[in-house]
Every structure is written in structure tokens, then in C-alpha cells.
Amino acid sequence: MEAEATVQPLISIAPAVQNNINAKFIMLDKGRTTVEWNTKTCLSLVADDTAAVHFQLWGDECEAFEPGDILLLSNGIFSSSSGRSNNNHHHVLRAGKRGKAEKVGEFAMVFVETPNLSEILWGSDPKDSRKYVQQAVISPYSTIFRPVI
Template identity: 55%
Template sequence: MISYSLLQTRDSILAVSDKMHVFLRAIVPAAQNNINTRFIILDKSRSPASASGKSCIALAADETAAVHIQLWGDECDAFEAGDIVKLANGIFSYVRNSGLLLRAGKRGKMEKMGEFTVAFVETPNVSEIQWNPDPENPKRYIQNGVVSAHSRIFPPLP
């Protein structure tokens, strides 16, 4: 049985399980691998292999928000649209030329949990939010505005 506690954020109160899996709506940019969450992959784009290896960007969502996910190496082949994924010790930060991305990083781990059986929303997309350092605590970020309500990498179908 999972018990729930409440996590107070600036904009809302979100339930968090006792395993500290946070909803995507509650994540903020940080230089720490401390995000434990689950989501469904909605779409995936291929990026050409670079000097640092193969990577791709995916659109993922849960019942509260959507986010852009960066997949590296074998992760690009391991996950497809419709997969439900658990992320442990993930990081949400700026990646050069790609914007804000959620990824496993060196210390995190992504694991497939199932397929096609989770409720989700495509807006807001937390990767499309502009974040600024908190004037009261420069190590934290606060929302400054919304760049786009939906993903600009994976635009909604007409």
C-alpha cells in the first residue's frame, strides 16, 4: 500500500508517494540528480550520432504536465512511444542547444514499467517554462513565465 504526503509548491499542492516519486509539474531546474518520477513517452525524435555518442529527445508526460526527455546511447533504442518509464535519481537542467531536459544523467536510471496504461496531459510542458534564480535563494529557481503552452519540438497535431 502506498501512503501519500503533500508537497507544497508555489503554484499548487501535489501528492507525492512515500517513495518520493514526484509529479512532473513539481520539478524545477537543479544541478542535482534527485528526481524520482514516472511518465509515459508520447513521441521520440532521432538525433544524429555526434562525437559524444547517440542521443535523442522524447516528449513525456504524466497526469500533471509534460516534459522533454533526453535519452543517451542504448536508451534511444530501449524506449518507444507508449512506454511507461520510471526514472530514479534524474536531473532536470539546461542542455546546450536543447533547452530544459529531464534525463537520467550519470547517476540516474530509467526503467520500463509497462505500456499504454497511464493517464496524462500534454500541457503545461515544464521544458517550455522560463526559470530565473530565486532572489531570496540563488541556488533555487522560480517560474518567470511560459514560453509556450505546448512542446515546440513536438507540436500538437492540427
């Protein structure tokens, strides 16, 4: 419950090397589980009422969460997808080794599917090279998980 007070809206997150993202969101869609380097991973689409993003599930997280679940992420990380070495543009959110994702509810959360932070081209900030800024929008909506209309 304590984490509730400190969750940040998804729209405010930017890529970083730190595990410092606390957010609450609803899972909208889930892809197929694949095994890479002996680890199960699965890409999903999650969103809150400010933005959507691709959330990467690891190990038994792949079976634990289903679309419609509301998740609380503590100490998560938003960085370029490690599973796709040939695609540095694709940034995904994940719990990482130091973070934790837990199911805290179902259904009762409003969301938007655009902007999608994983469909944005991020580049380093000319003023502060340690920071990332949005350079271009690749697509307003997820190109992997299509909106359901």
C-alpha cells in the same frame, strides 16, 4: 517497486544541479537520434497527469524506449540541455550518469501535454539564488513535438 512510493509529480520539478528526481511518466513522442561528441542522444516528449517535459535519451536508451512506454526514472536531473550549448533556455529531463530510466509498463497511464516544463523560462530565485523559479511561459505546449489531434 520501492521507487513507486517516492515518485514525484512532474509539475513539482524545477531545474537543479542535483540528480534527485524520481518520476514515472509515459513517452508520447520521440525525435531523431543524433550523434554529438561520440554519444547518441535523442529528445523525447514525456508526461504524467500533471505536466509534460522534454526527456533526453542517451546512448542505448535511444533505441530502448518507444512512444507508449511507461518509464520510471530514478535519480534523474532536470537541467539546461547540454547538447545545445547555444540554447541555455531549453531545460530537459534526463537520467544522467547517476540516474536510471527503466521501462515499467505500456499504454495505461493518463497524461497532460500542458504545461510543458521545457517550454518555461526558468531564472534564479531572487530570495535564494541556488533555486530556480518560473519566469515566463515560452509556449503552453511543446514547440518541438506537436499535440496529436
